[in-house]
Amino acid sequence: MTLYDYPRSGHAHRIRLFLSIIDEPYESVNVDMQKGAHKDPEYRKLSPLGQVPTLVDGDIVITDSTAALVYLAIGHGDEKWLPRDAEGAARVQRWLSVAAGELYRGPVVARAGRQFGRPVDLERADGECKRLFKWMQQELADRTWLAADHATIADIAMYTYVRVVDEGDIDLDPYPAILRWLADVEELDGFEAMPRAEK
Structure with a gap:
């Protein structure tokens, strides 16, 4: 491979x-x-x-x-990463769609604009970040993982750009459930960190 x-x-x-x-x-x-x-x-x-x-x-x-x-x-x-039952698969797919949509329009764009100088609408990206993180905070307030009672590819898809959102000058301190979730992902066996952008 x-x-x-x-x-x-x-x-x-x-x-x-x-x-x-x-x-x-x-x-x-x-x-x-x-x-x-x-x-x-x-x-x-x-x-x-x-x-x-x-x-x-x-x-x-x-x-x-x-x-x-x-x-x-x-x-x-193995099956735990992407459940084969209809409801479990749909729960994961929901977050894969968020990773391609809201995550992209918020954290990815904010990082691209502030860290790499790309011409983007930072005000809109900041608003998307707040909206996404408020929702994620609510979703994670009473559970450990995004889509199941264990880690799935939904957590993998969402993790990276949430972890490096500070490179887009977005603060996660108001979202303690998200910070806890990030730490839980980082405790998975085989975890590999995202290289930080050079300042």
Whole structure:
């Protein structure tokens, strides 16, 4: 299995983190996005949109981080990571959708604007962060994990960008349940931290 990766990508970190937790060996290939390696025609054959991560397992190529989590959970993990019953799967899918929607529009955009100088609407991103974190605080107030009574790929998908939201100048201190949840993820066997952006 090969992971086309970029260390500063939170999307790629999701896959590194899960591969480490399920103890699945893989080869890492660095796609240096700062140098434009994601635009290389050879890489575009694997990832037509030029995104990381790209996961290659034999003849199978997966180019979306949440899709890769689903693939790994079903093909290489065990059922606890993605329940096979309809309700359990739907609960996980809800958070995978949040990871692609609200999480992106809030924490990801705030970090991109403040840490990497991307031209984004920071006021809107800050509002999205507050709305998301208020909801997550309520969701986690009386349970340990997002989608089940144990960790699932929902927690993996949400973890990285919530953990590094301070790089977008967003404070998590008003959300103690989220801080506790982050610490619980970090206690999982095989946990691998997201590299912090250089100041």
